[in-house]
Amino acid sequence: MKIEYTLIKEEKETGARLGKIKTNYGTYxxxxxxxxxxxxxxxSLSPEELKEAGSGIVLANTYHLWLRPGEDIVAHCGGLxxxxxxxxxxLTDSGGYQVFSLAKNKKKDITEEGVHFKSHIDGKKLLLTPxxxxxxxxxxxxxxxxxxxxxxxxxxxxxxxxxSLERTIRWAERGKKVHNNPNQALFGIVQGGPxxxxxRYSAEETVKLDFDGYSIGGVANDDESKxxxxxxxxxxxxxxxxxxxxxxxxxxxPVDILEGVERGVDIFDCVLPTRIARHGQAFTRxxxxxxxNAKFKEDLKPVEEGCDCYCCKNYSRAYVRHLITVGxxxxxxxxxxxxxxxxxxxxxxxxxxIKEDRFLDYKKDFMENYQKSKQL
Amino acid sequence: MKIEYTLIKEEKETGARLGKIKTNYGTYxxxxxxxxxxxxxxxSLSPEELKEAGSGIVLANTYHLWLRPGEDIVAHCGGLxxxxxxxxxxLTDSGGYQVFSLAKNKKKDITEEGVHFKSHIDGKKLLLTPxxxxxxxxxxxxxxxxxxxxxxxxxxxxxxxxxSLERTIRWAERGKKVHNNPNQALFGIVQGGPxxxxxRYSAEETVKLDFDGYSIGGVANDDESKxxxxxxxxxxxxxxxxxxxxxxxxxxxPVDILEGVERGVDIFDCVLPTRIARHGQAFTRxxxxxxxNAKFKEDLKPVEEGCDCYCCKNYSRAYVRHLITVGxxxxxxxxxxxxxxxxxxxxxxxxxxIKEDRFLDYKKDFMENYQKSKQL
Numbered sequence: 001m002k003i004e005y006t007l008i009k010e011e012k013e014t015g016a017r018l019g020k021i022k023t024n025y026g027t028y029x030x031x032x033x034x035x036x037x038x039x040x041x042x043x044s045l046s047p048e049e050l051k052e053a054g055s056g057i058v059l060a061n062t063y064h065l066w067l068r069p070g071e072d073i074v075a076h077c078g079g080l081x082x083x084x085x086x087x088x089x090x091l092t093d094s095g096g097y098q099v100f101s102l103a104k105n106k107k108k109d110i111t112e113e114g115v116h117f118k119s120h121i122d123g124k125k126l127l128l129t130p131x132x133x134x135x136x137x138x139x140x141x142x143x144x145x146x147x148x149x150x151x152x153x154x155x156x157x158x159x160x161x162x163x164s165l166e167r168t169i170r171w172a173e174r175g176k177k178v179h180n181n182p183n184q185a186l187f188g189i190v191q192g193g194p195x196x197x198x199x200r201y202s203a204e205e206t207v208k209l210d211f212d213g214y215s216i217g218g219v220a221n222d223d224e225s226k227x228x229x230x231x232x233x234x235x236x237x238x239x240x241x242x243x244x245x246x247x248x249x250x251x252x253x254p255v256d257i258l259e260g261v262e263r264g265v266d267i268f269d270c271v272l273p274t275r276i277a278r279h280g281q282a283f284t285r286x287x288x289x290x291x292x293n294a295k296f297k298e299d300l301k302p303v304e305e306g307c308d309c310y311c312c313k314n315y316s317r318a319y320v321r322h323l324i325t326v327g328x329x330x331x332x333x334x335x336x337x338x339x340x341x342x343x344x345x346x347x348x349x350x351x352x353x354i355k356e357d358r359f360l361d362y363k364k365d366f367m368e369n370y371q372k373s374k375q376l
Numbered sequence: 377m378k379i380e381y382t383l384i385k386e387e388k389e390t391g392a393r394l395g396k397i398k399t400n401y402g403t404y405x406x407x408x409x410x411x412x413x414x415x416x417x418x419x420s421l422s423p424e425e426l427k428e429a430g431s432g433i434v435l436a437n438t439y440h441l442w443l444r445p446g447e448d449i450v451a452h453c454g455g456l457x458x459x460x461x462x463x464x465x466x467l468t469d470s471g472g473y474q475v476f477s478l479a480k481n482k483k484k485d486i487t488e489e490g491v492h493f494k495s496h497i498d499g500k501k502l503l504l505t506p507x508x509x510x511x512x513x514x515x516x517x518x519x520x521x522x523x524x525x526x527x528x529x530x531x532x533x534x535x536x537x538x539x540s541l542e543r544t545i546r547w548a549e550r551g552k553k554v555h556n557n558p559n560q561a562l563f564g565i566v567q568g569g570p571x572x573x574x575x576r577y578s579a580e581e582t583v584k585l586d587f588d589g590y591s592i593g594g595v596a597n598d599d600e601s602k603x604x605x606x607x608x609x610x611x612x613x614x615x616x617x618x619x620x621x622x623x624x625x626x627x628x629x630p631v632d633i634l635e636g637v638e639r640g641v642d643i644f645d646c647v648l649p650t651r652i653a654r655h656g657q658a659f660t661r662x663x664x665x666x667x668x669n670a671k672f673k674e675d676l677k678p679v680e681e682g683c684d685c686y687c688c689k690n691y692s693r694a695y696v697r698h699l700i701t702v703g704x705x706x707x708x709x710x711x712x713x714x715x716x717x718x719x720x721x722x723x724x725x726x727x728x729x730i731k732e733d734r735f736l737d738y739k740k741d742f743m744e745n746y747q748k749s750k751q752l
Contacts, residue, residue, distance in 0.1 A: 041699060041706045044420075069673065069698040076674050077694050085690045297445065298452050314461045318453050322445040323417060329705050330417045 002185040002212055003089070003143060005030075005245040005266075009354060015237060015264030016359045018351055021057075021245060023089040023143050024183055025081070028056030030245065030266035031350050033252065033343040034091060035273070039064045040074070040084040042340075043274045044333040047086045053309060053341040054348065057089045057144070059269045062136050063098035063128075067121055071139040079141030091269075092142035094133045094175075094189075096149045097217070097250070110150060112167065130171035131178045138181040145179065146215060147172040149189040154220040154228070158195055165191040165202045173209055185212035187247065190236045193218060194228035199235035213245040216265070221250060230259050237264035254283060254346055254370060258363045261350055268347075273339030278332040280324040283342040285369050291335070296321040303334075309341035310334075378561040378588055379465070379519060381406075381621040381642075385730060391613060391640030392735045394727055397433075397621060399465040399519050400559055401457070404432030406621065406642035407726050409628060409719040410467060412650070415440045416450070416460040418716075419650045420709040423462045429685060429717040430724065433465045433520070435645045438512050439474035439504075443497055447515040455517030467645075468518035470509045470551075470565075472525045473593075473626070486526060488543065506547035507554045514557040521555065522591060523548040525565040530596040530604070534571055541567040541578045549585055561588035563623065566612045569594060570604035575611035589621040592641070597626060606635050613640035630659060630722055630746060634739045637726055644723075649715030654708040656700035659718040661745050667711070672697040679710075685717035686710075 001024060009018040019030040035042045035050060038061045042050055050058060060080055065071060077083040080090050096115075099108060103117035114129030130148040137145035149168040152161055172188050179186050188211035192198030206214065216236045219229040233248060240246055245267060248260045252270020260268060273283070280291040284304040289296075291303070302312035303320060311320065311334040323331025346366075353362035377400060385394040395406040411418045411426060414437045418426055426434060436456055441447060453459040456466050472491075475484060479493035490505030506524040513521035525544040528537055548564050555562050564587035568574030582590065592612045595605040609624060616622055621643060624636045628646020636644060649659070656667040660680040665672075667679070678688035679696060687696065687710040699707025722742075729738035 039698070039702050039704055040695070041704050044705045044709070046706070046709075064702075068702050069694070073674055073694060073698075077676060077692055083692070083695050083698075085695075298449055300453060316453055316459075318445070318449060319416070319459050319461075322415070322449075322459075326415050326440075326444050328415055328417050329420045329709075330422070333420070333422075333705075 002183065003245070005213065005243065007242055010242070011354055011357065011359055014262045014359055016261050016350075016354050017264055017266060018354045019245065019266055021089075023057070025087055025089045025143065026056075028089070029351055031257070031261045031347045032056050032267050033257065033347050034059045034267060034269040035340050036269055036271045037084065037086075038271070039068070040080065042336070043278070044329060044336055045274075045340075047084070047088075049310070049337055050086070050340070051088065053337060054344040055088060055340065057091050057267070058086055059091050059093065060084070060140070060142065061095070061098060062092045062133060062140065063095035063102065065140060066095060066136050067119060071136045075139040075141070081141070089143040091144040092137045092140055092146065093249070094146040094148040095128055095136070096133070096146075097151045099128050100151045112170075114148070115150075130175040134175040134179045134186070138179065138184065141181065142184060144185045144187060144213065145181070147175045147186065147188050147211070149191060149217055151218055152191070152193070154193075154225055156193060158193075158198070161191070161193045161195065161198055165198060169202065169205045169209070172206060172211075176209055176211070187211050187213040187215050189215045189217040189249070190240070191218045192232070192235070194231045196231075196235045199232060200239050203236050203239035207239065207241060211244070213247065214240045215247040215249050217249045219248065219251060226256070229256065230263065233260055233263040233265060252343060254343065255367060257343065257346060258350070258366060262359070262363065273343055274336045277335035277339050280321075280331070280335065282335050283339050285366075286372065287370055291317060291321045291324050291331075303338050304342070307338065307341065307345070309338045311338040378559065379621070381589065381619065383618055386618070387730055387733065387735055390638045390735055392637050392726075392730050393640055393642060394730045395621065395642055397465075399433075401463055401465045401519065402432075404465070405727055407633070407637045407723045408432050408643050409633065409723050410435045410643060410645040411716050412645055412647045413460065413462075414647070415444070416456060418712070419654070420705060420712055421650075421716075423460070423464075425686070425713055426462070426716070427464065429713060430720040431464060431716065433467050433643070434462055435467050435469065436460070436516070436518065437471070437474060438468045438509060438516065439471035439478065441516060442471060442512050443495060447512045451515040451517070457517070465519040467520040468513045468516050468522065469625070470522040470524040471504055471512070472509070472522075473527045475504050476527045488546075490524075491526075506551040510551040510555045510562070514555065514560065517557065518560060520561045520563060520589065521557070523551045523562065523564050523587070525567060525593055527594050528567070528569065530569070530601055532569060534569075534574070537567070537569045537571065537574055541574060545578065545581045545585070548582060548587075552585060552587070563587050563589040563591050565591045565593040565625070566616070567594045568608070568611070570607045572607075572611045575608060576615050579612050579615035583615065583617060587620070589623060590616045591623040591625050593625045595624065595627060602632070605632065606639065609636055609639040609641060628719060630719065631743060633719065633722060634726070634742060638735070638739065649719055650712045653711035653715050656697075656707070656711065658711050659715050661742075662748065663746055667693060667697045667700050667707075679714050680718070683714065683717065684721070685714045687714040
């Protein structure tokens with residue numbers, strides 16, 4: 001079967017939704033945060049550690065797996081679940097974003113057919129088309145596949161975005177036609193930058209194609225574009241069907257998860273928790289902390305007091321700081337566990353607050369604490 | 377209490393011994409392989425993974441922990457066990473070997489007082505003395521401490537070695553005098569290169585000082601010096617008391633473990649299983665294999681068929697190869713688990729064979745398989 005989404009509750013005051021996704025690998029609650037396993041592994045972590053942190057769906061990258069080891073090898077190994085030994089649900093992106101962000105020298109040639117570009121690994125000429133993206137994802141055998149879309153830069157004009165999203169809609173239709181994995185859901189992606197008319201148009205036209213769920217793409221993640229990100233969500237969700245799940249792509253700052261939930265988003269993903277972990281940074285209720293800081297040298301407290309993760313239950317800041325400063329990978333592993341658990345715990349608390357009709361209060365409290373002593 | 381060693385059985389045909397070490401952190405059987413956790417962590421692994429692999433004593437490096445984070449910080453954190461969250465026994469080396477192998481530009485000035493050298497990290501001038509080494513180890517609060525010794529190069533002359541080991545004996549005596557951790561055993565170290573007279577002299581004089589156990593040091597590990605290594609063991613063990621445990625420092629090639637056991641060694645340690653893992657290499661019954669090799673690309677078999685480790689129970693060679701070739705640390709982690717389990721399983725089988733008076737048969741079978749298809 002494909003995934004089934006059930007909307008359990010929508011807050012009256014806000015767009016915050018409580019839901020359930022039934023998959024072939026268990027049923028999970030939304031709002032949800034998905035850890036990112038780019039190359040078929042969430043950096044440095046085992047599937048058991050992901051489960052222990054409360055992970056539901058995990059994301060893997062089509063572009064990276066297409067290049068190495070290749071979708072045929074993954075299929076030969078029994079599909080992504082078996083390949084990476086993850087018996088929870090897996091979502092694959094379309095490769096679209098990576099083609100635009102990772103192509104060698106960032107050069108690419110966008111045609112109606114697809115995108116011509118050079119591999120970031122060996123410079124080999126490649127062509128990714130909507131059909132090819134779906135074909136790869138069918139073979140990877142993820143539970144949720146994404147339509148192939150163009151991800152225009154934040155600087156793109158209204159005119160550029162309009163042409164681009166019209167092509168993205170045609171690409172979505174082409175991808176849907178060749179999609180043939182009966183156990184895999186296929187999502188459409190809403191584009192349109194920060195423009196209300198474009199987001200609405202993109203959402204309505206994409207919904208007409210009738211996908212199993214909808215993603216909101218093309219939101220920039222840097223600090224300067226936060227308002228544009230929130231607008232892009234606000235301008236998209238009202239035109240999405242209530243009975244389908246909504247996924248905001250590439251967003252995972254705690255504050256953005258809260259803003260996304262308020263605007264009706266169900267699923268988030270981001271490389272942030274593992275990336276900042278490798279650099280010694282940890283999320284806490286009081287903002288991010290940097291374990292490289294000498295003040296943690298003799299600190300016997302856990303990375304975050306009150307946290308129930310494996311790192312915080314067993315290790316001191318002094319030990320984690322030691323590992324990070326001497327370059328031991330176990331340090332990044334411990335902080336990755338903590339940071340992933342932090343975001344998952346955030347979504348657990350968000351769900352509780354929606355259940356009890358106090359999401360905005362929860363958000364206000366969280367933001368006050370988190371920003372009060374923000375250190376980054 | 378300090379460790380207590382009990383000799384259970386000594387094979388008649390060989391010097392192979394079966395024994396037990398009682399520690400404050402459990403009782404463990406010998407012959408035993410100790411994984412190496414240089415900086416208070418066995419690279420990329422959790423304490424739980426070490427336990428699951430069957431680890432008993434784990435080794436940590438005094439030199440590295442002295443430099444970073446410093447023994448006072450480890451003591452402030454409750455000692456090494458608490459610091460690194462390992463509730464099994466821990467052995468610390470003396471720092472002697474590292475001073476000789478890691479000192480900046482390998483320059484050092486050996487005096488009667490100790491060794492003057494420069495830190496390999498920041499070039500800072502340092503002095504390590506027998507007293508300082510013991511003082512650091514007392515604070516680290518390991519279960520077994522090593523006496524500070526000189527590790528002369530393999531090229532050292534008989535005359536040099538004689539002077540050196542006489543100083544090492546004086547250093548051992550000085551270290552023993554200041555040792556004051558009632559829960560920590562202290563081992564003496566036998567030196568003397570490949571010379572029978574020197575090894576005998578060193579062993580007899582060191583035993584006169586009455587240590588809790590004895591190490592055999594100064595054995596070179598390269599392929600050209602294997603015969604010298606075996607001689608060094610043969611010339612040492614006959615002069616060591618039967619009721620004390622014997623530890624061959626820095627040796628962990630499967631073949632060398634077998635040769636060591638045959639000559640009466642109880643404990644081994646080596647960085648090899650984790651180091652080769654990071655480079656994609658795995659021990660198997662049929663010799664080492666290199667997962668970088670393209671022939672493993674579609675190989676659905678586990679790294680080693682019949683192995684009971686977490687890696688082999690859950691992942692294919694194709695997946696591990698993928699992780700290694702794209703540079704994902706989870707690949708090195710999986711192979712580290714396998715390689716450590718491989719050496720521990722080897723010692724388990726060695727113990728069984730001694731129990732059943734068939735050690736030499738076991739050794740012969742193992743060597744035939746292991747060397748037949750040796751790939752490195």
